[in-house]
Amino acid sequence: MVFLPRESMELEQILKMGLILFFLWSSSCLLVPSMVDATGAIRFGNDTDYLSLLAFKDQITRDPLNALRSWNNTIQFCNWKGVTCSRKHKQRVVSLDLSSWGLEGYLSPSIGNLTFLHRLSLGNNGFFSEIPLELGRLRQLKNLNLSFNSFQGEIPSNLTYCTELKILALNDNQLTGKIPVEITSLMKLVELYLGRNTLTGVIPPSIGNLSSLAWLSLLFNHLGGSIPDDIGRLTTLELFQASANGLTGTIPSKLYNISSLQDFYVAQNKLHGSIPSNIGIAFPSFVSLALGGNQFDGPIPTTLGNASVLEYIDISDNNFSGRVPSELGRLPRLYHLNVEENHLEAGDAKGWEFLDSLTNCSRLTVLALDYNMLEGMLPNSIVNLSSQLQVLLLDENHISGRIPHGIENLANLYFLTFSQNLFTGAIPESIGKLARLEKLDLSFNRFIGQIPFSLGNLTLLTELTLGQNYLQGPISPSLGKLQHLSILDLSTNHLTGTIPKEILSIPALSRYLDLSDNSLVGSLPAEVGRLENLQALDISRNMLSGNIPSTLGDCEILQYLYLSNNLFQGTIPQSLSSIGGLQVLDLSYNNLTGPIPTFLEDLKQLQMLNLSFNHLEGEMPVKGFFKNATQVSIKGNSRLCGGVPELRLPACPGKSCKKRKWPLLLKIVIPIAGAVLCVILLFSIFILPRKWKSKNNAPIVSSLEDQFPRVSYTDLIRATDGxxxxxxxxxxxxxxxxKGVLSPHQTTVAVKVFDLQNQGASKSFLAECEVLRSARHRNLVKVMTCCSMVDFRGHDFKALVFEFIPNGSLEKWLHPELDGRHHMESLSLLQRLNIAIDVADAVDYLHNNCQPSIVHCDLKPSNILIDNEMIAHVGDFGLARVMSKATAISLADKSSSIRIKGTLGYIAPEYGASGQVSTSGDVYSYGIFLFEMLTGKSPVDDMFKDGLSLRKFVEIAFSERVMAIVDPLMPLVEDESKTRECLISMARTGLSCSNGSVRERLNISDVATTMHAIRDAYLGTQVH
Structure with missing residues (x-):
């Protein structure tokens, strides 16, 4: 090893440091080009996040507010709109918030590369297609909001990899499939919104695992099953929304352990059972309770009054019964109380105490008590309710008496509806002080007096409905000041005078104007043409006269036009051709003349045309609409000809005769016709009277015998065993x-033998022969022949032979005790409907399809026979009258061969007063017959005395208590709602038929049409 001096070592270190710095500098120089992309944009940081955002932008197809305008090459991407980067980790995106910018397009899978993302909020845009699976890679995501878009497909189950999620909002999309059970593993989830999709399946039972969950919204899906018991483990739950699904079962008892619950919405499901009496104690923090549209029953718990912060209660459309708890008056914050469509009762001071208590709720804005069983007089305390009250609904109860004085105290009312009750007295003028009122419905009551002039002050009104009352006097022109009115219904009152031009100048009248069933006179003002936006106009059954104004053609949006049962004259105006969308046109029972306009052929939307009983003439159109004879009614226009074969009109006169032949024809025909006329005249003067005196009933009887095989007295003796x-x-x-059996074919028949010792029997025989020789209908008893001769003792003998109807008379079906036995089963509602329709069709045939018309005069159950297929046949025409030229025949006419008696209880009141037979008398009898079918009670029942009649009995119960008067022997189906509607409709028809005023009764054609429609509705058939 070599040791260097200290100085040498320091020099070596300096050299090394220099080399490192050089290397770093070189590296940085090499990196600079990679920070500039192909477009020259400066990226300043992480490639992945930058490129992911560019890929996200590329999938946006529409950016109406230029939200992404800042996403360009001049701005560093962390400063782009909606983008937030981390402070700790520079150039890493932690939040992308582009909510409510109207963006449309796909959500790019590249979003899954923003791995530092904590918040992704794209709500209220137009993203479509499926939610990318790549979102499952965002492991740090805490808030995911994709609500209010158009995402489709299933919820990705791999979202559960986002273990940090606290808020998951996928509501208001088009998501399908089941709720992934994996979602219940997101242990930090606080808010879960999946509502307003089309999710199916059930609420995952493991939902109780989400121990931190506070808000759970699943409303408006297609979820089924029950609410899981495990939901009771969510001790932090504050909001639970599952309305408008298909949930069944009861509310789990464990739910009442969640004392933190504030908002509970399970309306519009199929839940049932009663609500625990301690609900208000279990949920002391209750703010909102929505249980409407289920099948809950029992009483409303009084403990709701303990939930002192409760603001919103909706328990409508259930089966709650008993009284409305007065304890609700202890809720100082209550602003919405909806208990409509239940079976709640109030009939005395105790029952109405709740209304007194609600005067303590100073914030109350909505009070809906409609469609219940409240009765008796409305307490005066109603006028002391909160001055903030905006909606007050009392429809479809049995409340009587007058509207309390002081109703004007409720100065902020927007909606006031008291329809279908028993209110009496005059409509108070003070209602005109409710200046903010937008809807006023007082229809189907018993109000009298005139329409208050003060209603013209309600200038914000959009709907005014006063129909089906007893209002009198003229229509106040002040209503013309209601310039925002879209509905005006004054029908079925006793209004007189003319139609004010002012109400025909309301520009907003668009839905319908109904003035029908009154006593209005004069012409239809030309100003009607100003109703350019009107869809339906009904002025039928008045006494309006003059021509139909041509200005009606300016109402180009009209779809329904009813002008029937008036005195209109002149021709059908050509201007109606401008109403291209017309669907129903009823001009029947007027005095219209001239031809049927050909423009009606071209009305593409027309579904029903009624021109009956006018004086129209000429050739029937055959093109377009007129090809379908079932949609056209032209009865009572004797001068019409041609048309499609189904209408059975006579052929129109030929046009091939040449004028030059007339002189020759006249020279030949006139002399011959004169000679024949003289012979007939001589025969009438000298021969016919003698023959009539000697054999006054021969023509009718022989005419009937000629139509059928003859039968002798001996034959009838043998057939009936003497x-x-x-x-x-x-x-x-x-x-x-x-009952008899006729040879040779062993035909079972019914033989009606007349007791000629009884005064009027012979004339009754003649009357039946007169009717039966021309009447043919499936719902009439079929006559086989008659016998008029002398018996073995030389006495006159008269008998009629009918087909045998095996099930006997309807009388014995409705009152089985009369024949000492009970049928195997009572008539069902559908069977009674069918029988009522059979009878209506038969009478309609007699009145309108026989020439001349026939009035039965004794319509009742004992004269209606039932065959093996439960089809009804009307019989016994002993009191029937043949009408001449549709004019009434006097009962007191001395030339009349039969004194009309009828049957007590069924005979029309005018028969005793005016002595005039008319088709309206049969309609009256039909109304009483309908009541007997409904109630099982005869009009001469012992209970009907001291002013109470069968009609009054039904009228008092109509319509809320109609189920209480139904024949107890009648088996009813499970669908109570549909059954109730059917019974109400039948009762309403009976009341219209049996009106004391002849003019206000329906005609039998309308009755038959109505009865068919009632049956179609009961069977679920769509009726146009």
Whole structure:
């Protein structure tokens, strides 16, 4: 070893240091070129993060707000918008926040290279496609927000590699598949948002492993199963949202161990069971409770009043019963209380105590009590509720009495709806002081008096509905000041006078204007053309006259136009051709003349056209819309011809006759016609009266016998074993009915033998012959023949032979005790619907398809027979009247051969007052028949006395308590909602049919159409 002097050693060290510095300097010179990319951009640091951001930008297809404008070669990437780099690790990206910039495109997989990333927030943009699997490489990620985008596919299960995650927000996308069970291994997770996707499967049972979880949102997915029991282990949980899924079962009892819970949202699921009585004690920090749209039952727990910070309660659309707890008045912060669509009750002061207590809730803004079983008078305390109240809903209850004085105290109301109750008295003028009101619905009550003039002060109103009341007087022109009104419904009242031009000048009227079923007169003002945005106009069943204004054509957005049952005259205006989107046009029961315009052929959207009972004439169009005869109704227009064969109109007169032949024809035809006329006249004067006197019933009887095989008295004796009592199947006012077997084909028949000793029996026989010789319909009892001769003792004998209907009369099905036995099963609702439709179709045929029309005059269950297929057949035409030229026939007319009696309980009231038979009388009887089908009670039941009738009985229960009056023998299906709607619709139809005012009754064609629609709705069929 060689030892160098000390000086030499110091020199050696200096040389070494010099070499090191040189090497470092050389290296730095070599690195400089790599810091400049091909474009000349200065990178100043880590290549990976810089290149990853560039790759991210390359996948952005739209940047409407220029959020990435700063991402250019003049700015160091750590200073780009939304990019934050680490202070400790220079040039490493720790946060990328580009939320709410409207970016669209793919999320580049290169994002997984930002391995120092703590926060990635891209919410509220337009990213689509799948979430890249590469996100699982971000092991330091704590906050991942991809919400409010359009991401698709499944949630990547490898996100669980991001073990530092505290916030995971994937809500409001289009994600599918199941919630990865691996997510439950993210032990540091505090907030998990997966709502508003289309996730399926169940909530992972291991969700209880997330011991730090405070907020869990799964609402608006397609999750099923039950809420896991393990959720009770989340002792830090503050918010649980799982509304609008398909969750079933009950709320797990362990949930009530989570005393930290503040917001609990499980509305719109299929959960059931009762809510524990200690809920308000278990969750002292409750702020929001949303259980609506489930199947919870039992009472509302009174302990909710202990949750002193509770602000929001929604338990609507469940099966809660009992009273609304008055303890809710102890919640000083309560601002939203929704208990609608339950079975909550109130009928006395005790039941309404809750309303008194709610006056303590000074922040209350929403109070929804609609669709319950509240009844009795509305307490005056309602006017002392919070002055902050904006929404007050009381619809579909059974509340009676007047609207309390002082309602104007609720000065901040936006919505006020009291519809479908039993409110009486006048509408208070003070309602006009609720200046902020946007919706006012007082329909389906019993309000009287005039429409308050003060309603014109509610200038912010968008909906005003006062229909189905007893309002009188003119329509106030002050309503024309409601310039924001989109709905105006004044239908079915007793309004008189003309239609004010002012309400036809409201530019916002767009949804519908309904003035139907009143007593309005005058013309339809031309100003109707100003309703350029209106979709539906109904002014039917009034007494409006004059021409249909041509300005209606300016309402080019109209889809539904009902002008029926008025006195309009003139032609159908050509201007209606401008309404290209018209779907329904009803001009029936007016005095319109002229031809059917051909422009109707070209209305592409038209689905229903009713021109019945006018005076239209000429050739029927055959193109376009008119090819489908089922969509066109033209009854009662006798001068129409041609058209498609299904309409069965007469052919139009030929146009081939030449004028030069007329003189010759006239010379030949006129003399011959004159001679024939003279012969007929002589025959009428001298011969016909004698024949009529000697045999007054021969023409009718022989006409009927000519149509069918003749039968003798002897044949009927043999068929019925001498009219044996063992074959007696019924007895009526004018005779008896026997079962028989006719030879030679052994046909089972029903033989109606008239007791000619009974005054009027012979005339009843003639009446039935007159009807049955021309009436043919599947729902009428089929006549086989008649017999009119003398018996073995020389006495007159008259009988009618009908097909045998094996299941007997409807009377015995509805009241089985009458024949001393019970049928195997009572009629179901669907069977009753079918029978009611059969009867309506039969009566519609008699009124509108027979020439001339026939009025039955004795429509009741005992005159309706049921066959083996449960099809109904209307019979017994002994009191029927044949109408002449659609005009009523006087009951007191001395020339009338039959005195109309009818049956007590079914006969129309005007028959006793005016003595006029009309088709409306049958409609009245049909309404009573419908009530009997619904309730199982006869109109002459012992309970109906002291002013109570079957109609009144139904009217009182309509519509909230309709289930309480249903025939107890009627088996009902499980779908209570659909059944209830069907029963309400049937009751409503019966009430319309049995209205005391003839003019306000439906016509039987509309009744038949309505009944078919009710059945279609009950069976779930879409009806147009």
């Amino acid at each position: 009219f044996s009592s063992t074959n007696l199947i019924g007895r009526g006012g004018y005779g008896s009915v026997y």
